[in-house]
Amino acid sequence: MAELDDHPTVRAVRSRFPLPAADAPAALDPAWLRRLALDAGADDAGVVSVDRPELADQRADVLAAFPHTRSLLAFVVRMNRDSVRSVARSVSNLEFHETTDHANEVARAIVRRLGDAGVPAMNPPSGFPMEMQNFPGRVWVVSHKPVAVAAGLGQMGIHRNVIHPRFGNFVILGTVLVGADVAAEGRPIDYNPCLSCKLCVAACPVGAISTDGHFDPAACLTHNYREFMSGFTDWVETVAESGTAKAYRRKVTDPETASMWQSLAFGPNYKAAYCLAVCPAGEEVIPPFLGDRAGFVTEVVRPLQQKAEPVYVVPGSDAEEYAARKYPHKTLRRVNGVRPVSIAGFVRGMPIVFQRGRAEGLDAVYHFTFTGKEPAEATVTIRDRTLTVRHGLHGTADCAITADSDAWLGFLRKEQSIGWSIVRRRVRVKGPLRLLTAFGRCFPS
Numbered sequence: 001m002a003e004l005d006d007h008p009t010v011r012a013v014r015s016r017f018p019l020p021a022a023d024a025p026a027a028l029d030p031a032w033l034r035r036l037a038l039d040a041g042a043d044d045a046g047v048v049s050v051d052r053p054e055l056a057d058q059r060a061d062v063l064a065a066f067p068h069t070r071s072l073l074a075f076v077v078r079m080n081r082d083s084v085r086s087v088a089r090s091v092s093n094l095e096f097h098e099t100t101d102h103a104n105e106v107a108r109a110i111v112r113r114l115g116d117a118g119v120p121a122m123n124p125p126s127g128f129p130m131e132m133q134n135f136p137g138r139v140w141v142v143s144h145k146p147v148a149v150a151a152g153l154g155q156m157g158i159h160r161n162v163i164h165p166r167f168g169n170f171v172i173l174g175t176v177l178v179g180a181d182v183a184a185e186g187r188p189i190d191y192n193p194c195l196s197c198k199l200c201v202a203a204c205p206v207g208a209i210s211t212d213g214h215f216d217p218a219a220c221l222t223h224n225y226r227e228f229m230s231g232f233t234d235w236v237e238t239v240a241e242s243g244t245a246k247a248y249r250r251k252v253t254d255p256e257t258a259s260m261w262q263s264l265a266f267g268p269n270y271k272a273a274y275c276l277a278v279c280p281a282g283e284e285v286i287p288p289f290l291g292d293r294a295g296f297v298t299e300v301v302r303p304l305q306q307k308a309e310p311v312y313v314v315p316g317s318d319a320e321e322y323a324a325r326k327y328p329h330k331t332l333r334r335v336n337g338v339r340p341v342s343i344a345g346f347v348r349g350m351p352i353v354f355q356r357g358r359a360e361g362l363d364a365v366y367h368f369t370f371t372g373k374e375p376a377e378a379t380v381t382i383r384d385r386t387l388t389v390r391h392g393l394h395g396t397a398d399c400a401i402t403a404d405s406d407a408w409l410g411f412l413r414k415e416q417s418i419g420w421s422i423v424r425r426r427v428r429v430k431g432p433l434r435l436l437t438a439f440g441r442c443f444p445s
Contacts (some may be wrong), residue, residue, distance in 0.1 A: 027181040028119065033073055040109035041102065042075035042174070043167065046151030046186035050177075054150050058142055065141045066122040068179030073110065074144070074151035074186075076164055076171040077103045081285065084170055085277045087303045092277065093269045096172075100127045103174040110176050120179030126172055128268075135229055136338050137345055144173035152186035157194035158201075158213050159275035165193050168282025193281045197289075199297070200275035203304050205311045205330060207322030209275060218353040219319035222337055223312040224272045227263035231312070234336045235260055256310065256333075271312065274304045316444035318357035337445055339412055343374040343405045346412065347389060350443065356385040358441045366439060367397035374405040382442060399431035399439070412445065 030047050037045035050059055050069050062069050083095035107123035114121040124141035131139050145162050149155060153173075154164040161169045201209045208220040225231060235252070242248035263269045278301045280289035289296045311330045313320040314337040323332055337353060340346040347368075359382050366380040379395065381388040407426035410416035421427040429436055 027183045028071070028178070030182050030184050030186070033178075033182065036113055037073060037075045037106070037110055037176075040113065041077070041106040042110075043078045043171070044153055044164065045073060045075040046148075046153050047071050047073045047178070047182050048147065048150045048185045049182065052150055052185070055146060058146065061138065062142050062177060065124065066177040066179070068120045069122075069177040070181045071178040071185075072142070072147050072151070073176040073178055074148045074153055075103075075106065075110075075174050075176070076148065076153055076167065077106060077174065078167050079170045079172060081168075081170045084273070085300055087307055089269070089271070089273075092273065093267070096270065096273070097267045099172045103172045107174045107176050114176075114178065122177045124175060124177065126174045132229070136341065137348065139229075142175050142177070144175050147175050148173050149188055150186070152189055155189060155192040155194065157192070157279065157281065158196060158198075158215075159209050159279065160215055161276060161279070163193040163279070163281045165189055166283045168193070168285035169276050169279045170282070170285065195281050195286075197280065199278040199280065199301055203274035203278045203301055205272055205274070205305075205309075205323055205327055206313060206319035207326065208319070214356065216318060216355070218314065218337060218355075219317065219322075221352075222314055222317075222319065222335065224270050225268075226271045226312045226335070227260055228268045230338045231335070232260070232263075232268075237336070253310075271309075272304075277304060314444050316355075316358070316441065318355045321357065339445065340409070343370045343376050343408070346409070347376065347378050347391070350380065350389050351387055353443050354387040355442050355444060356387075358444070359385045359387070362438050362442070364398040364435050364438070365395055366435070367393050367400040369393070369400070369402045370405045370408065371402065372404040372406055376405075380439075382439070387442075397431065399429065399435035401427065401429055401436065403427040414445065 033047050034045045048055065049071055050062060055072070062072070077099055079095050079099045084092045086092055103126040104123070107126065111121045111123045126144065131141065145156065145160075148162050154162040154171075157163045157169060159169070162171070162173060163169045164171050198211055201211055204220075206216075206219040206223045208216045208223075210216075221230065238251055239248060242251060259269065280286050280296060305327070306329070309330055310333045311323045311327065312333045312335050313323055315334045317337070320332065320334070323330065338349065340349050363383045364381075366382075368376075368378045368380065370376045377391070377393050379390045379393055379397075381390075403421070404426045407416060407421045411418045411421060411427070418427060422429065
């Protein structure tokens with residue numbers, strides 16, 4: 001090591017750039033951090049500690065990606081509203097992608113400037129790329145929305161998008177992981193800019209947002225994100241299963257194939273995002289809505305409602321029933337939903353794919369015991385169209401299912417018959433089979 005220390009390059013570098021102290025950088029001034037973000041191109045910014053209670057479910061993943069993290073710098077970049085609202089969704093998708101690219105450039109610039117100041121930092125992507133080895137689970141490094149809310153950059157609307165008090169929901173979010181504490185943290189704003197006007201409810205073609213505030217993430221994922229991960233997986237399987245070009249064309253139209261190519265070539269396209277387009281909240285956004293509400297609906301909401309387009313739904317889902325009833329002029333396209341690749345994913349994913357409309361009148365407690373490669377136990381309660389999932393077996397079950405983990409996953413992938421698995425004793429049911437059937441209706445594949 002002494003020889004290395006005497007190397008001329010090492011001596012020159014150490015003379016210009018002394019090694020940092022072993023302890024962490026001093027607490028940073030939040031105003032300085034915010035100014036740094038604005039100078040880098042952000043439109044607003046705030047900072048929170050990684051130890052904030054509301055970010056507890058983020059902490060492990062953040063520290064796994066960047067162990068030095070002590071604070072999170074959240075920022076927003078504005079989008080052009082008229083582009084997002086256009087009935088020509090190619091225009092809105094270009095705005096989404098261009099603004100996301102800009103947000104990533106802003107984050108990179110912030111990290112570079114922090115590094116120049118001797119503060120370690122890292123910028124997780126604002127969108128893609130993501131950690132696809134974890135798909136269909138958590139593929140992102142950090143959830144930007146809860147960080148933005150904690151930092152005081154807005155509140156969540158009923159459409160599950162962050163609404164900035166000034167710019168509304170026409171923003172792209174970014175987060176920088178900072179290896180230093182801050183002298184003071186941001187706090188959530190003390191009101192919610194969401195007007196509860198329900199225009200997002202009216203505009204959603206699959207009923208993912210309900211008037212009572214309920215959100216159906218599976219419906220949104222299936223349609224709006226058709227050309228993202230799970231939809232692309234379903235499309236690839238359609239190609240593989242078709243066998244011939246003629247059989248493929250019976251399942252997928254030429255415009256759908258061209259749209260998938262466009263997503264692969266230029267970036268995944270959102271099929272709707274109408275909830276963002278019609279939202280009138282935010283100080284800079286709201287004046288036209290307040291001035292002429294009927295005119296706002298006619299100009300912004302109605303064109304999206306009246307657009308003839310394919311709507312992607314899972315057969316047997318609440319979204320299928322809603323779209324068929326509410327939008328008969330739109331073309332229903334029945335596709336496969338998200339499927340778990342592990343028992344842990346199945347348990348974790350149940351609240352996401354649960355269909356409360358299919359649970360009408362069901363009141364039952366289910367015990368699941370999985371054996372084999374992935375042993376696990378879970379208690380599932382469905383009551384008053386509400387789902388509760390708990391790890392372990394609790395209380396008395398109305399229906400108890402014991403299943404080999406591979407057999408159960410094969411059933412979910414439609415590779416094995418549940419009836420055949422029951423006959424072969426790889427799946428055993430204690431209790432009325434009608435309850436198992438009713439359970440299945442709540443989770444259409």
